[in-house]
Amino acid sequence: MFDRLFYREKGLFLQSLHPAAVLVYLLVLLILSLVYEHPLYLLALLLLVALLIREADGMEAWEGFLKAGIFLMLVVMVVNPLVIRAGKTIIWHGPAVPFLGKLDISLEAVYFGAASSLRLLVVISIFCLYNLVINPDRVLNLFSRVAGKSVLVLTLATRLFPTMVRDLQRIKEVQQLRGVDFDTGSLWQRARKYSGLYNVLLLSSLEGAMEIAESMQARAFGSGRRSTYSRNLLRPRDLFCLGSSVLALLAAVWGLHYGCGRYTFYPEADFLIKDGATLAVLFIVLFYLSVPLLLSEGWKHCRFLKSKI
Amino acid sequence: MGINWGLYTTLIGILAVLVLLSAMEKKGGLDSRQVAVIAVLAALCAAGRAVTGVGLLFLQPTMFLVEMTGFVYGARVGFFTGAMTPLISNFFMGQGAWTPWQMLCWGLVGVSGAVVKVLFPQAGNKVLTAICFLWGYLYGAIMDIWQWTVFMRPLTWQTYFLTWAAGFSFDSLRAAGNLLFSAALGQQTLKILQYFHKKMDVQFL
Numbered sequence: 001m002f003d004r005l006f007y008r009e010k011g012l013f014l015q016s017l018h019p020a021a022v023l024v025y026l027l028v029l030l031i032l033s034l035v036y037e038h039p040l041y042l043l044a045l046l047l048l049v050a051l052l053i054r055e056a057d058g059m060e061a062w063e064g065f066l067k068a069g070i071f072l073m074l075v076v077m078v079v080n081p082l083v084i085r086a087g088k089t090i091i092w093h094g095p096a097v098p099f100l101g102k103l104d105i106s107l108e109a110v111y112f113g114a115a116s117s118l119r120l121l122v123v124i125s126i127f128c129l130y131n132l133v134i135n136p137d138r139v140l141n142l143f144s145r146v147a148g149k150s151v152l153v154l155t156l157a158t159r160l161f162p163t164m165v166r167d168l169q170r171i172k173e174v175q176q177l178r179g180v181d182f183d184t185g186s187l188w189q190r191a192r193k194y195s196g197l198y199n200v201l202l203l204s205s206l207e208g209a210m211e212i213a214e215s216m217q218a219r220a221f222g223s224g225r226r227s228t229y230s231r232n233l234l235r236p237r238d239l240f241c242l243g244s245s246v247l248a249l250l251a252a253v254w255g256l257h258y259g260c261g262r263y264t265f266y267p268e269a270d271f272l273i274k275d276g277a278t279l280a281v282l283f284i285v286l287f288y289l290s291v292p293l294l295l296s297e298g299w300k301h302c303r304f305l306k307s308k309i
Numbered sequence: 310m311g312i313n314w315g316l317y318t319t320l321i322g323i324l325a326v327l328v329l330l331s332a333m334e335k336k337g338g339l340d341s342r343q344v345a346v347i348a349v350l351a352a353l354c355a356a357g358r359a360v361t362g363v364g365l366l367f368l369q370p371t372m373f374l375v376e377m378t379g380f381v382y383g384a385r386v387g388f389f390t391g392a393m394t395p396l397i398s399n400f401f402m403g404q405g406a407w408t409p410w411q412m413l414c415w416g417l418v419g420v421s422g423a424v425v426k427v428l429f430p431q432a433g434n435k436v437l438t439a440i441c442f443l444w445g446y447l448y449g450a451i452m453d454i455w456q457w458t459v460f461m462r463p464l465t466w467q468t469y470f471l472t473w474a475a476g477f478s479f480d481s482l483r484a485a486g487n488l489l490f491s492a493a494l495g496q497q498t499l500k501i502l503q504y505f506h507k508k509m510d511v512q513f514l
Contacts, residue, residue: 006400006401006402006403030319030406031316034313034315034316034319034459035313035316064403065403068403072456072460075456075472075475075476076460076461078475079461079468079471079472079475080461080468082471083463083465083467083468083471084463086463116460116461117460119459119460120459120460123405123406123459124405127403127404127405127406128403130404131403131404136400146331147330147331147334149334149338149339149344150330150331150334150389152344152348153344153347153348153351153389153393154393154396154397156344156345156348156349156352157347157348157349157351157352157355157393157397158352158397158400160348160349160352161352161355161356161397161400161401163352164352164353164356165356165360168356191493195493195494195497198370198494199494199497199498199501201353202353202498202501203501205349205352205353206346206349206350206501206502206505208349209342209345209346209348209349209350209505210342210345210505210508210509212345212348212349213341213342213344213345213346214341216341216344216345217341221341221344222338222340222341
């Protein structure tokens with residue numbers, strides 16, 4: 001598990017985008033998923049992200065993310081109806097409970113809990129998408145200009161991570177050859193054996209840190225301003241993505257100004273589709289947001305488009 | 310519903326982490342030894358968090374190490390080590406909206422170690438163990454703030470309490486893990502870290 005990153009290079013269109021373009025696009029998606037209260041809008045976002053995840057060939061990874069999110073979803077769905085008293089349609093008159101007061105479950109509260117967990121689903125899926133399409137190395141490269149040392153620490157640590165897991169294995173084998181049996185003895189004895197393992201690992205890695213520091217010093221680390229070098233191309237496809245993300249955000253803000261995307265749950269839930277404007281704004285925002293998806297499809301099936309972007 | 314707290318807390322988390330990291334990096338500048346030690350300790354912590362996070366649920370031998378790093382090496386190294394721990398382990402476990410807040414919490418764990426050093430310079434493993442135990446719950450309580458503001462309405466003490474209560478068993482596991490590991494391994498860890506602290510402190514004349 002730890003000899004490979006979560007990210008896999010698959011040569012997909014979405015992975016070939018400039019990291020800044022993808023970051024802006026995902027940030028817009030995240031902001032919209034947190035701002036929108038309308039269940040229909042959240043559902044549309046979820047659909048879009050699901051399609052993108054399929055495009056990034058990540059249905060299995062998505063399954064893992066969703067499994068991890070189920071507990072949180074359950075909490076959200078249970079807690080909200082238990083405490084919200086603003087709903088008008090009471091479906092169950094519960095007993096009086098200390099601290100919480102009278103347990104009256106209203107339909108609106110259940111509805112709101114469901115909508116909230118839908119939002120949770122969208123947020124989790126957006127991050128699943130992030131992990132699928134962005135190479136962490138390229139993101140770090142992007143930030144190395146502004147925060148060189150943090151990125152250096154991060155790169156060093158990420159590189160040391162698998163080494164450490166391997167070191168642990170090696171130390172364990174050496175100890176076993178010397179007669180330490182990790183599988184026998186009481187729990188306390190076993191814990192003591194493992195703590196010896198940990199001490200050796202800590203000592204040897206810190207010793208290694210000193211060596212790394214010396215070799216960095218020998219390579220003139222910290223002797224002056226740092227030079228940076230970036231090979232990320234900004235291609236037309238990145239400009240399309242950046243532009244459409246900004247347009248989507250603007251359209252969403254404009255729509256929110258006129259109340260499209262807002263939704264009142266209490267005291268009585270609003271109509272799902274109040275007027276034509278709700279649908280129109282949803283359509284516009286979704287169209288702009290689906291540009292990367294459309295480009296990806298075009299890249300696969302249309303040679304002319306592929307040559308142009 | 311007026312103010313959208315979910316959006317704000319998420320953005321506040323991201324901004325706070327960015328500002329703190331860049332401010333700590335700019336101020337004075339880290340030398341090569343500090344960079345290397347931070348990287349190694351962060352990798353160690355991340356490995357501990359990722360390996361045991363999967364195997365032993367929340368019993369992780371990590372928080373006390375961050376705490377002690379802050380105690381021995383000071384607030385800056387402590388914060389960096391702490392903040393990098395979730396970031397690195399999440400490269401393997403999956404990044405998310407939770408990452409900035411986790412970084413903030415872990416960074417604070419490191420800073421708290423340095424605070425202990427300032428307040429009680431003679432503090433031993435027992436004091437640190439007690440603080441680690443408290444952090445097990447405090448960490449859960451801070452992380453719940455994010456979850457609460459994003460997914461719960463209305464934002465009252467009751468909803469917060471329920472969110473916290475839902476995670477109480479996990480928090481207890483984490484606190485118990487901190488207590489066990491810190492009590493068992495703290496003394497030696499402190500000794501090793503202090504030995505390297507002396508070794509690092511080279512003055513060029």
